[in-house]
Amino acid sequence: MDTIPSRYNPKETEDKWYALWQEQEFFRACPDKAKKPYCIVIPPPNVTGILHMGHALNNSIQDILMRYHRMKGFESLWMPGTDHAGIATQNVVEKAIAKEGLRRNDLRREQFIERVWQWKEQYGSTIIKQLKKLGASCDWQRLRFTMDEEYSKAVVEVFVRLFEKGLIYQGSYIINWCPRCATALSDEEAPHHELQGNLYYLKYPYKRDPAKFVVVATTRPETMLGDTAVAVNPKDKRYKKAVGQTLILPLANRQIPIIADAMVDMKFGTGAVKVTPAHDPNDYLIGKKHGLACINVMFPDGRLNEQAGDYNGMDRFEAREVIVEDLKEQGLLEKIDPHPLSAGHCYRCHTIIEPYLSKQWFVKMKLLAKPAIEAVKKGKVKFYPKRWTKVYLDWMENIQDWCISRQIWWGHRIPVYYCNQCLEAGKSKMSNPKLKINSKFQNSKHENGIIVSRSKPEKCPKCGSTDIYQDEDVLDTWFSSWLWPFATFYWPFDALNAERATQNANDLKYFYPTSALVTAPEIIFFWVARMIMAGLEFMKEVPFKDVYIHGTVRDIEGKKMSKSLGNIIDPLEIINEYGADALRFSLISITSQGQDVYLSKDRFEQGRNFANKIWNASRLVLMNLDPGRARADLCVFFKKESLSVVNRWILSRLYSTLKEVERSFSEYRFNEAANLLYSFFWHDFCDWYLEVIKADIRNTHNQVVMYKVLEKFLRAMHPCMPFITEEIWHLLPGATDSIMRQSWPHIQEQIIDKKLEKEAESLFSVVTHIRNLRAQLGIALDQAVVVSVYPHTVSKRKLVEEYASLITNMAKLQTVYSLSHNKRPVRAISSVTEDVDIYLHSEGVIDADKEKEKLVLKIQELRKLAHAKEARLANNDFVTRAPAEVVAKEKEGLAELSGTLARLEKMAKELA
């Protein structure tokens, strides 16, 4: 046993055990009717991703839940996979090919997609490897990818079903357009951020009298070339006469009307607003109401187009400057006021989005949202912490239609086909039903010529023409992710042979609804809410019962960790330096429910140190088990009464701790569980128990108990720290199998004895007091001293006398005398516990004044407490209204305090 090194080295153990677990298929989960299912689907990381601290936290939590439930006897499935992450991945690959001097459009679509697949093959498994490093116990045989062939079938199926149900429609609306990514974005993908802008006051001259103007205020003057009206509030007296008149749009020299609309806020700006239906969602609504034309003045890349005349080809922000300059020259700029405004930003590349009129596909959400709202209200899905319920409900109750088409190449192609012949026949002038520049306002459905189909049709079902082409757009990534809890089981099974179809249907039936979803608050809308809707729509059942929302990982200054800020702490670096167990434990121990996590690197030392502590305590235990002792000898059961107080104490502490840990896990209080285990092991087991029994460590009872406690602790600890617990498990005598396959320790309630815990701890407190006295006098440890104690109760006297050697050993004494009288010995300094007077005999001179001062301070402190209690007990309201047990406790406390006080006062008198 002395071959065990004194430091735990995670590098020597982690990969070894992970390989074994995988080889033995311990992560595999298959329906087992004898067992209850437990299932978590992983939030699929982006296939382009690399593991960051957020992942580390997220997956540590999931792995703890998985391992815990597995040990608790559940058939436990952790479904792994990755997300194709349309825009994100496309951007990454575009950057990669840019290094070869290529742009996306230099390649054909198929070529580009081929490049993405290549990229995926090469780098797509990075994050999976990293999750393995972390210890993630996913059923890797089930690894899924949102662009898998079968998964794609699910996506198409869902699109078709929703279309047939009338919940998917195509239409021209103002959407969020990212000019850099050249695609539409959903509202959720275009979060608003405040930025410092200007409010430009522009003068639009009247046609009748060009010397007179209406002044409009705008933050985006470059869109003025697309203005088709100026609107005022009908109640606005300033503009009473103006309504109906015609203005000359400067620079463009077009005539535009002044219209009245209640949407206009009289208090803002000048009360007159320029109306640009093609470039602003509100203006669009006004335009629609008043039948205004939509003039799109921009190319999809954010440059002004030919509609902008002289400004054609100019970038939108450059054009802003130039247009303002030109207006100024013409005397048509009244003023510029600084004005903070908030604008949508592309969540992928952070470019300011452009509200842009285009034809897109949408999902009607109201109908889907309804049952999903109900489900949460009825508690079929529960959020932890609870407060997210409200966030979810607020969003769901105000849900907007979901723009699902994206003008990129990497993703699920929209299963919509167009028949050229029917389109022609349908008098549609659109040669390309996609982006129209400067088309007149349209809201047609183009029912004619549109074919929505699960597979590419050979010919048009209407006219039989083969002149058919597929919609160029792909679907929003989340339109596939929202199916994750059931599509990962190969739903709708069509792509499978009969045998596999049956098997997967069984799996789905067994594991769905899944048990818990663990994720970050950022994606409640993107993902969680939509999964609930999809689950209810297609499975007729919620996708998960619990949603645990953990905090965001931030750096020590509270900033979100991100590459661009350069404040990343790389989890792999931490694993390399401190070990995966240390990483996991440290993360868990500081994640109180739903709070953000502020991290600095030194936090991981705690985990590392704890691992080392476990390692060394185990060493001590192992080194002191009799060599021949078989496992069976160590599993014997002793009658409680035959065990020493200390043995009974540690067992009681073990089970009370485990009981609390269980409760913490069930409430998703991981930090609490971690800290309970930590404090039990370090302080109770190591600091007291092992130190106490060291003197007689080969005693049979002691061997059995220390073994038992260690063994159970390891099992309890395994979900948090899987590697080190496995390593030590195999060092235990007679170890077979893996700790993963053991059950989580059963809690033996009958062994929990709170009174006994207190008694043992009062014994320990005598030791602490003596150590304190030693430290006060600066007595070195090798200087054996003599102590006398006077216990004030019979039972304590018995305890102290029985465990005199414990006190002697732990406080490094020569002897401890139990006094039969409570008279202060000469040449001694004193201390008092609740019911034991302690005197440490000193050879040297005792400073009586100092000793007295100490006593007086203590007396004062206790008196204050006693007075407070007296006052409380004297209060009739308290005595009559507080629960009897609280009053009783208070009385007890006062009695104890009074006793102690009396003793202290007597001591003080003796000193005088």
Add this chain to the structure above:
RNA sequence: GGGCAUUUAGCUCAGUUGGUUAGAGCGCUACACUCACAUUGUAGAGGCCAGAGGUUCAAGUCCUCUAAUGCCCACCA
């Protein structure tokens, strides 16, 4: 403009349904390398629980207001 969260030791944070001497880790001070562990041990210092009101026998905990910080949502051009 709405909503949520946070404010407790020098630092980072725990503190369940109110119950009475407010805890942990790190850091700090003093002492200690006798063989489980210096990634350690022993002892200690350190808190008007953001502020002001209120409810209650009892408030870090519940209510109201205020302040600071952070986050989310929202079409003031």
